Amino acid sequence: MSNPWDDWDHVLKVDPDKELRDGETFEDVCRTGTDAIEIGGTLDVTAEKMTRVVDAAAEYDVPLYQEPSNPGVVIDSPALDGYLIPTVFNAGGPFWITGAHKEWVRIDDLDWDRTHTEAYIVLNPDAAVAEVTDANCDLAADDVGAYAKVAERMFGQEIVYVEYSGTFGDTEKVAAAHDALDDATLFYGGGISDYESANEMAAHSDVIVVGDLLHDEGVDAVRETVNGAKDAHDD
Ligand SMILES: CC(C)=CCC/C(C)=C/CC/C(C)=C/CC/C(C)=C/COP(=O)(O)OP(=O)(O)O
Numbered sequence: 001m002s003n004p005w006d007d008w009d010h011v012l013k014v015d016p017d018k019e020l021r022d023g024e025t026f027e028d029v030c031r032t033g034t035d036a037i038e039i040g041g042t043l044d045v046t047a048e049k050m051t052r053v054v055d056a057a058a059e060y061d062v063p064l065y066q067e068p069s070n071p072g073v074v075i076d077s078p079a080l081d082g083y084l085i086p087t088v089f090n091a092g093g094p095f096w097i098t099g100a101h102k103e104w105v106r107i108d109d110l111d112w113d114r115t116h117t118e119a120y121i122v123l124n125p126d127a128a129v130a131e132v133t134d135a136n137c138d139l140a141a142d143d144v145g146a147y148a149k150v151a152e153r154m155f156g157q158e159i160v161y162v163e164y165s166g167t168f169g170d171t172e173k174v175a176a177a178h179d180a181l182d183d184a185t186l187f188y189g190g191g192i193s194d195y196e197s198a199n200e201m202a203a204h205s206d207v208i209v210v211g212d213l214l215h216d217e218g219v220d221a222v223r224e225t226v227n228g229a230k231d232a233h234d235d
């Protein structure tokens, strides 16, 4: 079965809790050449802030996905192509693996056709997501590869996400996850800041995710990362 992300090289992650650069608009954001926009962040996200971003991006034709950090921020909008729901394979306890999901399914009527999961392997211990989920980030490359294989083969995950949010990762660990997967799509996110870093990580993954750069440097810098990712996959 084919999935939209099979054809992606680049995802832009917009944090609803952060501002765009002065003078930049969501139209500019949607015209960076990214393949999809993921809307989410770990800290201080609310349904209201989510709605603001979804509404602002709705009229452009880039696919829009919500990535909720908890069930309380999920919004119901026809502008969304879907929901990418994290599950943190190396979380310190079950809540961020299946517990939050159980609570969500209990209280909400889910649109299953638009709901997909991302099997996160969180590797930057200083990131908010690592602290919130109490992730065990002390993993060697072969541990990372083994988690990726478990995610794909035992849990049927179609997306595995190596997450270094805030810092550029260890290419050996990213490559170990990539090598472990047959069909699942490997997302890599963390510290991508320019053409070179995008090009380098894209060589070890299927999709690179760019986050803070949008809020810190703006849309022109993001466009360079799109070029870096696409060039890596064209070679
Ligand atoms: C069941 C539902 C609907 C939600 C639960 C989803 C889960 C398990 C979330 C746990 C992991 C998490 C908080 C993911 C959020 C996405 C993410 C990693 C965003 C990046 O956040 P950071 O960049 O670390 O944080 P800030 O941008 O807020 O600093």
Ligand SMILES: O=P(O)(O)OC[C@@H](O)CO
Pocket: 013, 163, 164, 165, 166, 167, 188, 189, 190, 191, 192, 209, 210, 211, 212, 213
């Ligand atoms: O903000 P950065 O470091 O680009 O990370 C992107 C993304 O993986 C965060 O979830």
Ligand SMILES: [Mg+2]
Pocket: 015, 041, 042, 165, 211, 212
């Ligand atoms: Mg962030």
